[in-house]
Amino acid sequence: MNYKKLGNTDINVSTICLGTMTWGEQNTQDEGFEQMDFALDRGVNFWDTAELYSVPPKEETFGKTEIIIGNWFEKTKKRNKVILATKVAGPSRKYIRGGGNNYTLNKMTEALDNSLKRLKTDYIDLYQLHWPERNTNMFGKLGYVHDENEEWNKFEDILDHLSKFIKDGKIRDIGLSNETPWGVSRYLNLAENNNLPRMMSVQNPYSLLNRSYEVGLAEISIRDKVGLLAYSPLASGYLTGKYRNNQMPKNSRLERDGDFWTRYNKPNTVKAVDNYYEISKKHDLNFTKMSIKFCEIQPFITSVIIGATSMDQLKTNIESVNINLTDEVISEINEVQKIYPNPCP
Numbered sequence: 001m002n003y004k005k006l007g008n009t010d011i012n013v014s015t016i017c018l019g020t021m022t023w024g025e026q027n028t029q030d031e032g033f034e035q036m037d038f039a040l041d042r043g044v045n046f047w048d049t050a051e052l053y054s055v056p057p058k059e060e061t062f063g064k065t066e067i068i069i070g071n072w073f074e075k076t077k078k079r080n081k082v083i084l085a086t087k088v089a090g091p092s093r094k095y096i097r098g099g100g101n102n103y104t105l106n107k108m109t110e111a112l113d114n115s116l117k118r119l120k121t122d123y124i125d126l127y128q129l130h131w132p133e134r135n136t137n138m139f140g141k142l143g144y145v146h147d148e149n150e151e152w153n154k155f156e157d158i159l160d161h162l163s164k165f166i167k168d169g170k171i172r173d174i175g176l177s178n179e180t181p182w183g184v185s186r187y188l189n190l191a192e193n194n195n196l197p198r199m200m201s202v203q204n205p206y207s208l209l210n211r212s213y214e215v216g217l218a219e220i221s222i223r224d225k226v227g228l229l230a231y232s233p234l235a236s237g238y239l240t241g242k243y244r245n246n247q248m249p250k251n252s253r254l255e256r257d258g259d260f261w262t263r264y265n266k267p268n269t270v271k272a273v274d275n276y277y278e279i280s281k282k283h284d285l286n287f288t289k290m291s292i293k294f295c296e297i298q299p300f301i302t303s304v305i306i307g308a309t310s311m312d313q314l315k316t317n318i319e320s321v322n323i324n325l326t327d328e329v330i331s332e333i334n335e336v337q338k339i340y341p342n343p344c345p
């Protein structure tokens, strides 16, 4: 396994991070336990969850993934072996603390205390804001509609709440998710100028089908030591090749919940995937591993958050760290990117 520092902290996190969002829905607790045992054994010390999980989000499964992880900590007594990241939900459905904006002191305190209880721990290593409260472009949305009268909690107030949680020993560090260059820069500036805690990571999507992070945020990640935690590196599974030639494998994400997972079902997805697949075959590389490794080697990335629904998938995804992408492979990948730039932003 490879390791990098989280933000400008001294915390070493594995460059493969264990994603967990299918546990409690598509995967059982036992399957989650098996994944945690295996991943930790392979040096994956960084795990990502959220109060919202499992997904697709539903009232009855809210918090279920955290419960599974908490049960594993209780059973194995290995909490101290893991750098644990979770998230407080953004403006949300009615069943999450009544809906609406979520980053007030009261709501965040309630969210954090409940996460700690479910996770059966007294601290979170990385506490992330799952998505911004303001209306901005996230989850693949394009076009920006500005509303002068929109209201959200001030960034400095949110940082103040997070600072309190750090002082109370409930969290160690903080991070953003689904943020824009404007949001990340503003949080960093406010922290620096007001002696507030600084964001250590940005958890946004990144894959061969969506390299939009490279446009604005990559520079911020490197210059300001606020690395990307890249989610959906396989674009929901498209970048394994499993949906090529109109295949729809039984019990796959798209077969189960295709109406929910529309983000990667775009006009140029199939053509781009076919082209990347051909590169992997030409160079005798496993396509899934090539797709993940391409993310892992990016200098602005701290860790790649993988998701797996079986042990075979988990093994393949973790083993991606061991392959090498030659300059020739990278340059062929970049040629495809020129033809199909970010088909799934």
Ligand SMILES: NC(=O)c1ccc[n+]([C@@H]2O[C@H](COP(=O)([O-])OP(=O)(O)OC[C@H]3O[C@@H](n4cnc5c(N)ncnc54)[C@H](OP(=O)(O)O)[C@@H]3O)[C@@H](O)[C@H]2O)c1
Binding pocket: 018, 019, 020, 021, 022, 026, 048, 049, 130, 177, 178, 203, 204, 230, 231, 232, 233, 234, 235, 236, 237, 238, 240, 242, 251, 252, 253, 254, 288, 305, 306, 307, 308, 309, 310, 312, 313, 314, 316, 317
């Ligand atoms: N911050 C956010 O808003 C956000 C959003 C999304 C994800 N995340 C985080 O990132 C993690 C990973 O995201 P993701 O699940 O969307 O990642 P992904 O890599 O895009 O997709 C993972 C899915 O692809 C399929 N797959 C994975 N490995 C495979 C393999 N080797 N062979 C064949 N199929 C394979 C599995 O689905 P099937 O087996 O069902 O087909 C798996 O659930 C999540 O668990 C979560 O922690 C965060």
